[in-house]
Amino acid sequence: xxxxxxxxxxxxxxxxxxxxxxxxxxxxxxxxxxxxxxxxxxxxxxxxxxxxxxxxxxxxxxxxxxxxxxxxxxxxxxxxxxxxxxxxxxxxxxxxxxxxxxxxxxxxxxxxxxxxxxxxxxxxxxxxxxxxxxxxxxxxxxxxxxxxxxxxxxxxxxxxxxxxxxxxxxxxxxxxxxxxxxxxxxxxxxxxxxxxx
Numbered sequence: 076x077x078x079x080x081x082x083x084x085x086x087x088x089x090x091x092x093x094x095x096x097x098x099x100x101x102x103x104x105x106x107x108x109x110x111x112x113x114x115x116x117x118x119x120x121x122x123x124x125x126x127x128x129x130x131x132x133x134x135x136x137x138x139x140x141x142x143x144x145x146x147x148x149x150x151x152x153x154x155x156x157x158x159x160x161x162x163x164x165x166x167x168x169x170x171x172x173x174x175x176x177x178x179x180x181x182x183x184x185x186x187x188x189x190x191x192x193x194x195x196x197x198x199x200x201x202x203x204x205x206x207x208x209x210x211x212x213x214x215x216x217x218x219x220x221x222x223x224x225x226x227x228x229x230x231x232x233x234x235x236x237x238x239x240x241x242x243x244x245x246x247x248x249x250x251x252x253x254x255x256x257x258x259x260x261x262x263x264x265x266x267x268x269x270x271x272x
Contacts, residue, residue: 076099077100078128080126081105083107084125088234089142090127091262091266092143092155097262098146098150120135127142140171140175140230163221166219166227167225173208177198177200177205178238181201182205184199190202218256235253
């Protein structure tokens, strides 16, 4: 299994996921300074020319949430996802998809001063709706799905952490406390050193 990464990229989240799983894999660092992500060899792996990407026995997976979901299902004994027949699976999917499909586009566009003229027609809505969604989905205690830490926390919590680091949002006390619990995890600390230095 190969994980294509760069410590100063969104691949920090998939690296964290791999650390939580504690499974053997090869880390392949893509050198942004030399433009390695645009090389023909890497574009054959991910035509977007971005990291992360994962290769596993001939299977290629890209996109943070997709990689994390794939890994959770690949190693079910690690219990980082609810069983496929669990009612918790619905909430689990919501946490995985809201991060990249709704919140990150909202924050990225907001950071460059773009506000959609009709928030109801934009998939990412607007900042008040986004922050209300975050608040409603952030647990008061424990983790996204209850007492068990899961991939939902890596993906959703990872985006909240990323957004706080880059000033995309001002966290509420509840969000700040949740991200604090995430940052206290040994696997998080082991994989986020580049952001903390």
